[in-house]
Amino acid sequence: MKATAGPGLELLDVPEPSVGPGEVRIRVLRAGLCGTDLHLEQWDDWAASTVRPPMTIGHEFYGEVVEVGPGVSSVQVGQRASGEGHIVCGMCRNCRAGRRQLCINTIGVGVNRDGAFADHVVIPAANVWVQPDDLDPDLGAIFDPFGNAVHTALSFPMAGEDVVITGAGPIGVMAAAICRHVGARHVVVTDLSDYRLSLAKSAGADLVVNAGTTRLREAMDELGMREGFDIGLEMSGSPSAVADMLATMNHGGRVAMLGLPKDPYPVDWGKVITHMITIKGIYGREMYDTWYAMSSMLQTSPLLRERIASVITHRFPAEQWQEAFAAARSGQCGKVVMDWS
Numbered sequence: 001m002k003a004t005a006g007p008g009l010e011l012l013d014v015p016e017p018s019v020g021p022g023e024v025r026i027r028v029l030r031a032g033l034c035g036t037d038l039h040l041e042q043w044d045d046w047a048a049s050t051v052r053p054p055m056t057i058g059h060e061f062y063g064e065v066v067e068v069g070p071g072v073s074s075v076q077v078g079q080r081a082s083g084e085g086h087i088v089c090g091m092c093r094n095c096r097a098g099r100r101q102l103c104i105n106t107i108g109v110g111v112n113r114d115g116a117f118a119d120h121v122v123i124p125a126a127n128v129w130v131q132p133d134d135l136d137p138d139l140g141a142i143f144d145p146f147g148n149a150v151h152t153a154l155s156f157p158m159a160g161e162d163v164v165i166t167g168a169g170p171i172g173v174m175a176a177a178i179c180r181h182v183g184a185r186h187v188v189v190t191d192l193s194d195y196r197l198s199l200a201k202s203a204g205a206d207l208v209v210n211a212g213t214t215r216l217r218e219a220m221d222e223l224g225m226r227e228g229f230d231i232g233l234e235m236s237g238s239p240s241a242v243a244d245m246l247a248t249m250n251h252g253g254r255v256a257m258l259g260l261p262k263d264p265y266p267v268d269w270g271k272v273i274t275h276m277i278t279i280k281g282i283y284g285r286e287m288y289d290t291w292y293a294m295s296s297m298l299q300t301s302p303l304l305r306e307r308i309a310s311v312i313t314h315r316f317p318a319e320q321w322q323e324a325f326a327a328a329r330s331g332q333c334g335k336v337v338m339d340w341s
């Protein structure tokens, strides 16, 4: 947990979190490590302005329901579950219209309230996603980033389209697997890391491009593409990747943006306008349509299950959390999962 303001984390004995009305306590079995957690550990400007220690971080998890609060009937003790980490207000315009992912008062588990790098985590029953008993616990722990990938990849009709994904972090890799699953034609992934590109390749990308050495345009030639990409999925937050993507989109192309840039940057708006490109920002997961899509696709496709699980490259027992953070920081990794069982 984040005991005090400043860099670093500590593993501490704290009282079991109490369960209020409408809430559920989950015994954490697995937790995924995410870029957000690295920012919180390092205590950058964003972390300092967002988090009020002491607080337990961690928002990607899977576990067993061990207690339900008063008024909870949708979840039972003993069920296995993942959790949606965005807690919404239920009363703003978007919430009341059923567009909960657009809530203006969202609270983040493991960011604004105690999270999942702990033996127990408490979340509202509405945020519990009950999983089948036979689901691989590791897979259950990464439903949050898997949901980012599904939300982004399913933003636009994908069947038969040529897709470019910029960024082969865990979400970009999972997005490649999803594009394949839902019937894209060519799926091209770019990154600067050959290690990460090899993960994308084995997850189903047709072609991977190291943007440091190869132009995206050359990749198009290799695939015999004469026009341009129909769909772009931006997963890197890198201004140069965005420029490359926009330069190779077909007229009328559609771009979903998930990667968060560090700073504002210029965009070739002339191209966006004259090529009539649609750009859509993506945040989190649709509540809870994305969750239904995730579970349904995994249920019917052993290949997709295998490819999504393949993004997990490192597993550590929770006591070795420092090694887990070091692995995640190294960049020579896909998803890092910690075992809390």
Ligand SMILES: [Zn+2]
Pocket (backbone or CB within 6 Å): 034, 035, 036, 059, 060, 144, 145
């Ligand atoms: Zn995350």
Ligand SMILES: [Zn+2]
Pocket (backbone or CB within 6 Å): 088, 089, 090, 091, 092, 093, 094, 095, 096, 102, 103, 104, 105, 106
């Ligand atoms: Zn709301």
